[in-house]
Amino acid sequence: MLKDIEKLLRQDKMPHIWCPGCGNGIVMKAMLEAINSTGIDTKKTVVVSGIGCSSRATGYMNFDTLHTTHGRALAFATGVKLAKPELNVFVVTGDGDGSAIGGNHLIHAARRNIDINVVMFNNNIYGMTGGQYSPLTPHGKFATTAPYGNFDRAFNICDLVKGAGATFIGRGTVFHTKVLTEMIKGAIENKGFSFVEAVSICPISYGRRNKMGTAPQMMEWLKENSVPVKAASKLPPEKVAGKILVGELYKEEAPEFTQKYDELIARFQKGAE
Amino acid sequence: MLKDIEKLLRQDKMPHIWCPGCGNGIVMKAMLEAINSTGIDTKKTVVVSGIGCSSRATGYMNFDTLHTTHGRALAFATGVKLAKPELNVFVVTGDGDGSAIGGNHLIHAARRNIDINVVMFNNNIYGMTGGQYSPLTPHGKFATTAPYGNFDRAFNICDLVKGAGATFIGRGTVFHTKVLTEMIKGAIENKGFSFVEAVSICPISYGRRNKMGTAPQMMEWLKENSVPVKAASKLPPEKVAGKILVGELYKEEAPEFTQKYDELIARFQKGAE
Amino acid sequence: MANRKEIRLSGTGGQGIILGGILLAEAAILDGKEVVQTQSYGPEARGGASKAEVIIDEKPILHPKVVIPNYLLIMSQAAADKYASEIADKGLVIVDGTNVGKIPIQNAQVAYLPLTELAREKIGNTLTTNILAIGALAGAGDLVSYESLEEAVKMRLAKVADLNIKALRLGWESAKEII
Amino acid sequence: MANRKEIRLSGTGGQGIILGGILLAEAAILDGKEVVQTQSYGPEARGGASKAEVIIDEKPILHPKVVIPNYLLIMSQAAADKYASEIADKGLVIVDGTNVGKIPIQNAQVAYLPLTELAREKIGNTLTTNILAIGALAGAGDLVSYESLEEAVKMRLAKVADLNIKALRLGWESAKEII
Amino acid sequence: MEKLRKAQLLQGNQACAIAALEAGVRFFGGYPITPSTEIAEHMAAELPKLGGKFIQMEDEIGGMGAVLGAALTGTKAMTATSGPGFSLKQENIGFAAMTEIPCVIVNVQRMGPSTGGPTAPAQGDVMQARWGTHGDHPIIAVSPASVLEAYELTVKAINFSEKLRTPVIILLDETIGHMREKVELPAIETLELYERKRPSTPAEKYLPYETDETGIPEMADFGTGYRWHVTGLNHDETGFPTGKTDVIEKQLMRLLTKVEKYQEEITLYKTYKIEDAEYLFITFGGTVRPAMEAVEILRKEGMKIGLFQLQTIWPFPEEIVQEYCKDKKTIFVPEMNMGQIRGEIKKVVDNKEKLVGINKINGEIITPQEIVSKVKEVANKC
Amino acid sequence: MEKLRKAQLLQGNQACAIAALEAGVRFFGGYPITPSTEIAEHMAAELPKLGGKFIQMEDEIGGMGAVLGAALTGTKAMTATSGPGFSLKQENIGFAAMTEIPCVIVNVQRMGPSTGGPTAPAQGDVMQARWGTHGDHPIIAVSPASVLEAYELTVKAINFSEKLRTPVIILLDETIGHMREKVELPAIETLELYERKRPSTPAEKYLPYETDETGIPEMADFGTGYRWHVTGLNHDETGFPTGKTDVIEKQLMRLLTKVEKYQEEITLYKTYKIEDAEYLFITFGGTVRPAMEAVEILRKEGMKIGLFQLQTIWPFPEEIVQEYCKDKKTIFVPEMNMGQIRGEIKKVVDNKEKLVGINKINGEIITPQEIVSKVKEVANKC
Amino acid sequence: MAKIVINQKWCKACGICYGLCPKGVLDKDDTGKVVVKNPDACIMCRICEEHCPDYCIKIGG
């Protein structure tokens, strides 16, 4: 509930810079809800972001926050987490920030299974720079650099991080806020690399150019085009094709990177005694 | 056969710089065999590499060849192919070059399904710089920067490129040269992004430190630890676990990037008439 | 610098301020004038005040930015708060009375026009407010000829020219009235 | 520069040339001398000629590279082809006769020793050829004291010290003989 | 008289993109970044109409790589970016310099360091344009001061890159890139365009880095049977790696001096009211026009001051600047940085005391008034 | 007398790594590259023994990012690379400068441009160290000329970075990095170490970019409840983004002048036989020792020549160099590049004619003999 | 009756809350900002609270 998480918000920085109807505020709220409900020590929590509209979230979240260079949040976060494994480390990233320029850090952090929780604010566009296509812009959609429709194929970003080695993967949307919050909670609870795709809406740089209507209409669209992953398995394929699957997509147990490192250190310390 | 491909070799640059027993020469030979047997126009063939022992292969292959910066072969190759789609474009890369520093270009080229054939010389190590661990160095193995055993997890690089969108994926080894050649042929025939993992041996920077013996012994190891993918499905799981699967791993039909672009251009040209 | 006209259009992101500036600038070109158009961008400005500037002169324009405007359009309260204080003596200010309260300017002529209301009621579309506004400013300030401005609107907004020309003319005339 | 001893060890990648240089250098330190050790790296050098250099002096060493060696070890034909020509007048050259043919040096003393053969036959391990070689060079050239060299071998090659000390001594003595 | 097109309102970034297309650029590889994005957007819209290719790569490094790959096929290729992206491109810019691949990089400067002020005007990347990549290397950089110059210098930049086979940097700044103004572009048929020299020898005899007295090797398009090798390693005339010290030195010296060799042709500059000037402004890019306005103001007040505008910044035209500085009482250097060009002038001016910087780094363009008051402050002291 | 450890044979890269560990570095994030890799390898082996962390990242950009993340937790952090990697790190180095995160970057220079000569000595990245990232920014760079100096200057570099909250670059070159020589390290207990200042105020009152007269803000470790915000955007004292021009200017001016403010303390140099010198060498890093040898040779022949060694290269010690140049007949500047440091001296020397470069870029170290013959050639002309 | 606390100052008039409210409790004013029209109908489902991107709505005790 809002009143419970107000303490986690830098109230004096509000209202935030996001456009009317931008989904970023909703995703950020889900993050704060999840953090609040898991009861992790907020003094020992660090949120790291790259550059983009979404990445500005760090400015509003009341933790130690780090707004890095474009695409590099996970590299910085890796340093934070490895240097001080007792910290809870989150990464806020956009679809451009995290899957275009930051794609390499994403797959390698996943590979290492380092205990970082990534929330990718996926608005299917480069919002901050005014609407260029991103690796998650669907085929055929319009963008300022895709004036004839995008003919890149989009990543299924959850498939990609799975191929890379992530141990927790979930997806929610700004319509499905409860699921989204649950997924972020799942990420926090997973001791390893966790990835949550938060499907968001950008009425200004994406919706407008693609004639998707107002923010509430985009919300409606999300509702109609999503299927809970559990339900999906019971539905006929044609009801699932092209739909956004929401919920927990993958989970696996595997050794965590900083823990392995600390075991090595412990081995030396024992040796020294 | 060697005599058939000698014309594709820059004889005056031989012998090559690779160490005694290095698998790179074998992989390069498989590439030349495949190119030769498919009969593609060798004047219209460009091979692009990054930096590493393996990436030096471009210096010996008698095409237009481009030895770029570390990790960037696919970016350059994308420019070559898109600018002149009639060219046959190959990328030679190492496990470090292609999956560490070059990982992002790899997944994005796969996503776009651009018609480039990537052969990754996987010796599980950074050979050129003397034996640091790579993203494909198996967990627990030793390297100069992993003096206590590698505690990174390795990518299954074929899974990764699959998650990213590659439309042809195959694997061979320097022991299984026929399979390797077949896979590269398959790559050439696929009109889209193709990826071939060539499992190689580096007796000097990897084998020695990991007590894997001489080059013929490493060959033997490859033989014993590989299973053809077709056979694998019929074997009990315990016979397959930890083994290198060789053969065609994935194939899919999908629109190719430069072709889509050319269709757009054609649309305009028609419009102009 | 006598002939140099420094124009500042201010409002809030999404109000079409920059388009307004471009139309004024293109009209000036059609009039055979020299012209420069600039704007202040900024992610910070999302929802906040933003501005577009136009300088029109007979001779080549050196410094391309408005130093102190002779002509000022204020289309939102945020813009008023930020820009209302800067205006040349004897300058002209047009304020969208629908959105903006009284502003404390003494040294210049200030005209309050209910621009948004006019657009809503008389044109039937508040999206034309910016066109109406530049019509008003240009008309009152004698910045460009009406013909050129209409021509500019026709070129840029070909698909929706009719509606916008209606708005333009309304703006132009309502300003002429009050001056 | 009178006391400056410039030593070049040349051979082929994998022959342990650099280790040899390090051992010489560490022995020189034990002798209380100043010493610098460098080498030429290069991926190009894989399988080709490579070199390690040591400079020993009584006083601080300024320029850290060999300009023209007084002492030269040649362990492979590739190295001979590349480095045999450069030697100071009255210098000393030791050639592994097992691997290298005659070299055309006139201005220095050249000793052909079957180093690899000695290592194979007398030590039973050709991997000790480099140790044998620096023993020979140090012995013939009076570069460092035997004790220091043995100490250096013990420190660096603790695990396989015995075999290597055997090789070292053999090298040292065979050189002393021929000089 | 010069043939001109009809007057139109154009943005600096747009003018740059239009010029590139008209000068024959048929490949653009980039990554969006404020305040350069309009260039990419224009390219995305127009290139396919001309049979050219636009690609938005995964990052700036990839954009630069793609440009170089395309250039090797014989295509004129370009990218555009701003500070953070320019930093990322540096490694591959060095590759272009080393391998002599023609290409043009537009850097629409914004305020730095780091993310700084994405939409704030600045001129802080002047030295980076020269020294951003590792190792000694040749580079050319030009900097326009108006929308028309953005057009003209882009055409020149492309010509220089093709002629000298070297990366050329166009240093726009936010002021010029985002400004719209009236321009009358030269008629297309009046453009003088240059294409890299293709091999005059058959494939068997082709030595890709052999040169005649021009110092510029001929360049074969990939896919035409020349089967040559391109590497960023030290290489010899054949293009293959070498470790031979004399060969390395020879190739590098040619590389480093080839730009000097054409310096006269490359050096573009303008002067303003300089004939009787006792005082001088030296400036470039977005600070030129406020400084010109300052000339006007100061001259009205009786000060004999003129202006020297560097259009070509790199290689720095030392001799010409020295010449113009010689008999001046004071030389004022307005820059939206802390004195990067002033540092270069310092190397050649006879008396350093005469050199005065007028610097501004607060995210706004320097104004004529600020320049005037600084000039007066100093001049009164003299 | 100074307390020293037992003499030992150490490699330059190794000495640098040892110094870093002894000066308290507990995090290393890097990516292998010749000729710097030994530093990473040493760190990988030793850090876990000390409870510190080593990570080999996916590339140099990531390495630099990880270092900055670690530094924010209060850990002294370092990376090492060479030219191509140094180019890639530039964007994040700018971030460190802007956000004032202490960190040390070792660049073991190799021959450039581009891939160049990976194992060939060169000093071609001097200007890049200063200007490699976009925008005006502060930077400190030191360059050792011996294995002992590699140790000493690494300790200094770490202290400078902590004290001034700024990235510090150690410009080794292949010569020094790969050379082994006898060294007697100072006893550990004699090291003077410096740690960044932690906040003296409680979290509620903490303004992360507020400063007293030191000009250096206090820095809270992440995870200690200070809940502060770090951004590469222009920011105010609170650390949050601002668009206010006066605030931007104030913060940037502090950033840019903080290094100058401590210039005296930062400026390290050595002189050699300079008392009666009529001629002077000015040099740094790997060219110092051949030049010293040249001093010896030339003095034997009766030439009164001395040597000034820059240990701190950036900020360039203009005044001191000017002072030392003043009464000299000729100033010779040996460099393994085309005159990068010479360019800086040119800015301050009274008579440019007196300045003579001795440059070598063929992949081999410059020799005393080459220096001597160049000196003679010039001196004979005088 | 449900307590509905609105922070109009932060409201950006996006329309999500009154668009999604299942009970027509919320509406817009002239400028599109949220107003409470029909508080009694509120069923405290919190859909508005959860979906307001601007942290303007608090529902309930």
Add this chain to the structure above:
Amino acid sequence: MAKIVINQKWCKACGICYGLCPKGVLDKDDTGKVVVKNPDACIMCRICEEHCPDYCIKIGG
């Protein structure tokens, strides 16, 4: 009899060919380089040709 063409100049003595030859046709000399010991036994399987990293062996017509 199979034609076995060896290019000793390029051979780096890695041992792969004579290690893998199923028929003991190939052997090493003093320096480890390949020599043909038993040409008659060759079954022309080309294993050696395919696996020689240094392009030293050609088998057959």
